[in-house]
Amino acid sequence: MALLTQTPYKAKTFDLSGLTGISDNTLEVHFGLYAGYVKNTNLLNEQLVTMQQAGQGLSSNPSYSEITRRLGFEYNGMVLHEWYFGNLTKASGGGISSSSALGRALGESFGDIDTWRKDFTAIGGMRGVGWAVTFLDTATGRLSNHWITLHEDGNIAGFKPIVVMDVWEHAFLLDYKPADRPKYIEAFLANFDADAAEARLTGAADRPVG
Ligand SMILES: [Fe+2]
Known part of the structure; x- marks a missing residue:
């Protein structure tokens, strides 16, 4: 069930231009795909709230069930991309100190x-x-x-x-x-x-x- 007071997510921007072996072109396309997950997560949440408010948030409603299932795909798509872009760096990536x-x-x-x-x-x-x-x-x-x-x-x-x-x-x-x-x-x-x-x-x- 989506929250009735759901605040829309915003796509975060990541300053990653200049990575080694992952081109700026790839990143640009990938940021666009990520933005799509954010948009769809917001959209599905809105649709679920609308259905709830209309009394259609019922397990017997196939649309409500299907959108609820899709929410897991879009939501995880959004969140995983934020974790992913957030653990890339153009600075000094790669090494993990054994003493860290x-x-x-x-x-x-x-x-x-x-x-x-x-x-x-x-x-x-x-x-x-x-x-x-x-x-x-x-x-x-x-x-x-x-x-x-x-x-x-x-x-x-x-x-x-x-x-x-x-x-x-x-x-x-x-x-x-x-x-x-x-x-x-x-x-x-x-x-x-x-x-x-x-x-x-x-x-x-x-x-x-x-
Ligand atoms: Fe991706």
């Missing part, structure tokens, strides 16, 4: 940073479109890697995204051939903002919103 809070947490959960990186890369290379995400279980402090199909299938309820990589083909097809997804994953990791991920882990930062 992020490095220590990865070491405790995976054995060492390189093992995490190999596992994250393997998940990102899986067939199909979706996301590779390193989540934090805020109840235990444990980090784990996950595959998300589309935007909504595979997210763990209540876990906090720490490292988020888009592996839909639109994320790289202007720069690489479909079979060259590994090159894109390398580029993502080269532009990965470890400081942003650490801030998420420590609670100093949350999802960047517009």
Whole structure:
């Protein structure tokens, strides 16, 4: 059920021009797709509120049911892109210090940073479109890697995204051939903002919103 006082979301802008291996052209197209998720999330919320107010917010109403199901796709599409763009940087991406809070947490959960990186890369290379995400279980402090199909299938309820990589083909097809997804994953990791991920882990930062 959408909130009756739903405030529309705004698409956030991200200053990422000049990344290594992820072109400005790709980013421009990708920002446009992200804006579409924001628009559709707002639209679906509006439609649900309108239906509720008209007394049509009923499980027996197929339109209400279908829009409610679609909300999970659009909402996660919006949110995951904000986490994704928010952990890219044109400054000094790539490195994770083993003595940082992020490095220590990865070491405790995976054995060492390189093992995490190999596992994250393997998940990102899986067939199909979706996301590779390193989540934090805020109840235990444990980090784990996950595959998300589309935007909504595979997210763990209540876990906090720490490292988020888009592996839909639109994320790289202007720069690489479909079979060259590994090159894109390398580029993502080269532009990965470890400081942003650490801030998420420590609670100093949350999802960047517009
Ligand atoms: Fe995307």
